[in-house]
Amino acid sequence: xxxxxxxxxxxxxxxxxxxxxxxxxxxxxxxxxxxxxxxxxxxxxxxxxxxxxxxxxxxxxxxxxxxxxxxxxxxxxxxxxxxxxxxxxxxxxxxxxxxxxxxxxxxxxxxxxxxxxxxxxxxxxxxxxxxxxxxxxxxxxxxxxxxxxxxxxxxxxxxxxxxxxxxxxxxxxxxxxxxxxxxxxxxxxxxxxxxxxxxxxxxxxxxxxxxxxxxxxxxxxxxxxxxxxxxxxxxxxxxxxxxxxx
Ligand code: 13P
Numbered sequence: 708x709x710x711x712x713x714x715x716x717x718x719x720x721x722x723x724x725x726x727x728x729x730x731x732x733x734x735x736x737x738x739x740x741x742x743x744x745x746x747x748x749x750x751x752x753x754x755x756x757x758x759x760x761x762x763x764x765x766x767x768x769x770x771x772x773x774x775x776x777x778x779x780x781x782x783x784x785x786x787x788x789x790x791x792x793x794x795x796x797x798x799x800x801x802x803x804x805x806x807x808x809x810x811x812x813x814x815x816x817x818x819x820x821x822x823x824x825x826x827x828x829x830x831x832x833x834x835x836x837x838x839x840x841x842x843x844x845x846x847x848x849x850x851x852x853x854x855x856x857x858x859x860x861x862x863x864x865x866x867x868x869x870x871x872x873x874x875x876x877x878x879x880x881x882x883x884x885x886x887x888x889x890x891x892x893x894x895x896x897x898x899x900x901x902x903x904x905x906x907x908x909x910x911x912x913x914x915x916x917x918x919x920x921x922x923x924x925x926x927x928x929x930x931x932x933x934x935x936x937x938x939x940x941x942x943x944x945x946x947x948x949x950x951x952x953x
Contacts, residue, residue, distance in 0.1 A: 810853025
């Protein structure tokens with residue numbers, strides 16, 4: 708059993724008016740003992756969110772692999788550090804799809820994040836077609852092979868399993884589906900990093916809500932959740948944090 712980590716991914720949602728939600732989430736997170744909580748708003752909200760975070764870890768949803776230079780529209784790890792971000796999500800399926808990010812791109816981003824002292828959440832997950840073809844485990848372990856950084860100790864690296872068909876659809880994976888995949892991811896992490904691989908946290912993501920969170924957290928090798936829609940308000944996110952606290 709690891710201490711659970713619950714991360715909110717606001718995606719392209721959130722403006723200054725919603726900082727009050729972040730303050731309310733931070734307040735509840737402080738009270739919930741035994742669980743780590745983080746929130747990843749859009750880049751524009753990182754610095755103002757940190758100012759309201761009361762110690763809640765604030766992170767980004769992407770980072771460029773390069774240190775600096777001619778990369779219009781991108782943000783570097785040093786910039787994130789300067790804004791006091793503590794973590795970054797890399798390889799989210801929406802970025803893999805919309806921005807054509809490959810496993811190699813994701814690995815380069817994870818390496819850069821870790822080099823700068825940012826915790827990296829590496830996302831993997833199969834499509835509905837992969838699952839229908841019963842290729843889901845092979846697809847995800849293949850993504851891990853290509854996307855994981857060269858080396859990482861367990862505090863820095865987190866893996867998030869997000870089946871694409873469960874994201875934003877309300878179709879949460881069954882506990883059996885989650886158990887099968889998290890066991891496969893755990894085995895891949897141990898094969899890759901040895902004993903340390905046993906301590907890297909594996910999050911589940913995809914339609915996690917207050918009413919299904921406890922069942923997901925009870926599954927073996929589920930060390931927390933990456934939450935999209937239900938992280939946008941304290942009213943929906945706080946019960947998930949509390950479910951992780953046990
Ligand atoms: P939802 O919780 O909205 O399904 O999103 C999951 C996700 O993609 C988090 O990164």
